[in-house]
Amino acid sequence: MELRQLQTFLTIAKQASFTKAAQDLGYAQSTVTSQIQTLEEELGTMLFERLGRQIKLTKDGENLCAYAAQILALANEAKDLVANSTVPKxxxxxxxxxxxxxxxxxxxxxxxxxxxxxxxxxxxxxxxxxxxxxxxxxxxxxxxxxxxxxxxxxxxxxxxxxEPMAVIASPDHPLTRQKRVGPQDIHGQALILTDLGCSYRRVFESILAQAGAKPSSVLGVSSNEVIKRFVGDGWGIGFLPRVTVEQELKNGQLAALVWAGPPFAIxxxxxxxxxxxxxxxxxxxxxxxxxxxxxxxxxx
Incomplete structure (x- = not known):
């Protein structure tokens, strides 16, 4: 069952004439007749009664009319939807x-x-x-x-x-008094870092490991706000994107250590x-x- 056959069927039903339907659709009358014959063969029923030049829908033809109209309407709706798919939604x-x-x-x-x-x-x-x-x-x-x-x-x-990164500590942490802080200065310090699996935690720990610096402990925290709070309370040294701590640095709640180690390249x-x-x-x-x-x- 093809859409063009259903369109031809509905046009014939509307015009009550194969000849007028062919004119409306721009088909040869033989094409219209062939399409309906093929449709009737596929459905195994007669859709029109032909009495001389008069045609009339059979009961099966009347039943098909409602479905054919719905099918064509849905097809047109789908076509419009796809044609307008360039509109972001x-x-x-x-x-x-x-x-x-x-x-x-x-x-x-x-x-x-x-x-x-x-x-x-x-x-x-x-x-x-x-x-x-x-x-x-x-x-x-x-x-x-x-x-x-x-x-x-x-x-x-x-x-x-x-993304600039910051090695942070509480303002009264001893490392804040150093002019330069390298990986070796982190040796033996407690760290407050993001969760395992965080990319920039991995980079920071890799730099420390390459320098042989081993922290005394590492606390993994999933929230940046909690990390900032713990670091500010003196629990350890943190490592976060600088943009996340700018306000705390300005307010003196946190201090950024002067990092002299390898660049983070985040x-x-x-x-x-x-x-x-x-x-x-x-x-x-x-x-x-x-x-x-x-x-x-x-x-x-």
Missing amino acids: GTLTIGTAESLCTYRLPELFQAFRARCPKVEISLRFDICSDYRTHLRKNTVDIVFFLDVPCEEADLVTHVLFE KAQLIYHKEKWLSPALRTFIELTLARLGNGISII
């Missing part, structure tokens, strides 16, 4: 780090909402090591990431900017799977992100 599921979401992305989200009001944003917070898995399982559309540059063949990575990145279909909503979001945060580079 739907839901974007975005994985992101807490610090990026809180301090770097609000204006971007606001701009995107203004441009694409029909798109719903769903944010997902998880540990950094899980985001690649989510991309590969297609449980998130895109990820904002803090790490050394990601170079994996199945992922598309846009490096947006370098980059804010936008990552998605190379086989991910870039819907209009997703493409618009990526292009807006790159324009605002990525020096105007564009999608290849």
Whole structure:
């Protein structure tokens, strides 16, 4: 059963004439007759009674009329929907780090909402090591990431900017009085860090390990706010993106140690799977992100 057969059937029923239907549809009358014969053979019934030049719907023909009209209406609706799919809509599921979401992305989200009001944003917070898995399982559309540059063949990575990091302590911590603090100075200190699996915790611990610096203890905390509170109360040394502690540094609640060790080279990145279909909503979001945060580079 083809859509064109149903359209021909409905036109004949409306005009009560094969000849007029052929004229309306721009077909040869033989084509109209052939389509109806094929449809009747497929359905195993007669759709029209033919009495000389008079035609009339059979009972089966009357029953088919309602369904044919609904089928064609749905087909047209689907066609219109697909034809208008360039209008961004739907839901974007975005994985992101807490610090990026809180301090770097609000204006971007606001701009995107203004441009694409029909798109719903769903944010997902998880540990950094899980985001690649989510991309590969297609449980998130895109990820904002803090790490050394990601170079994996199945992922598309846009490096947006370098994220300055801060080694922090309470203002009265002895290391705040040193002009320079290197990895060896962290040896024997208590650390208050993000959870295992966090990319920048991994970078910091790797630098310490390469220098042979062993902390006395490490407390993993999932909340930046809790880390700042514990560090400020003198529980140990912390390591966070500097943007997350700027206010506390200004207020004297925390102190940034003068880091003299290897650079951290933590980059804010936008990552998605190379086989991910870039819907209009997703493409618009990526292009807006790159324009605002990525020096105007564009999608290849």
